[in-house]
């Protein structure tokens with residue numbers, strides 16, 4: 001898998017001051033793979049994901065996206081290279097992060113307009129088809145404050161898809177939602193998985209990890225302790241820490 005991995009992380013380290021949050025993290029993700037990252041609160045899952053999207057800068061290690069290095073042995077490239085690499089990834093956050101002063105449609109259209117990636121007409125038609133894809137074709141003119149949490153998160157997913165990412169990163173996308181609204185978001189994510197989108201999903205949603213992920217990675221104290229298919233990880237976890245965590249959450 002080394003050569004065809006779409007994401008390759010090698011010896012990634014990240015500290016906040018004296019707090020070592022990621023300790024020598026290495027993993028590879030294959031194209032179209034759906035990986036769920038699970039683990040206790042504070043174990044470094046968000047930091048790992050945010051580092052991939054360059055929302056945090058690591059202190060050491062390398063991150064390769066496709067054939068390009070976002071960071072090599074802790075050193076970042078200069079110029080527009082970073083933006084070019086991170087534009088291949090879309091990210092969805094726990095708290096949606098929509099622009100409150102923009103309509104749903106304007107939220108979708110902002111980044112591609114700024115990046116001048118498509119013509120105005122293409123942007124409009126892409127926004128319409130993505131709103132339809134997430135079941136919100138009638139909400140284009142509405143402001144985020146008038147949407148439910150589940151609807152906001154579906155807008156956030158559509159917005160991330162506007163730039164035609166090759167990889168989608170989800171940071172606990174359903175954690176801020178009322179339980180009855182998680183289903184509609186997970187449904188959209190399942191559809192993306194079915195369409196062969198490469199996805200890394202940090203989640204507390206064990207049913208999603210079990211049913212949709214190709215692979216589940218268990219993180220604790222800034223390290224990946226164990227990784228396997230959902231059957232392996234949930235059925236016969238090998239490490240005591242994985243067992244203890246699953247006993248607590250299942």
Ligand SMILES: Nc1ncnc2c1ncn2[C@@H]1O[C@H](COP(=O)(O)OP(=O)(O)OP(=O)(O)O)[C@@H](O)[C@H]1O
Nearest residue numbers: 016019021039040041042043044045046047048172
């Ligand atoms: N910007 C920051 N500055 C200082 N410390 C931080 C920062 N971001 C995260 N941390 C700390 O890093 C550790 C890991 O946080 P992180 O959010 O990555 O964990 P997590 O596994 O995603 O947790 P959760 O499941 O609760 O979201 C925590 O101790 C957190 O307080």
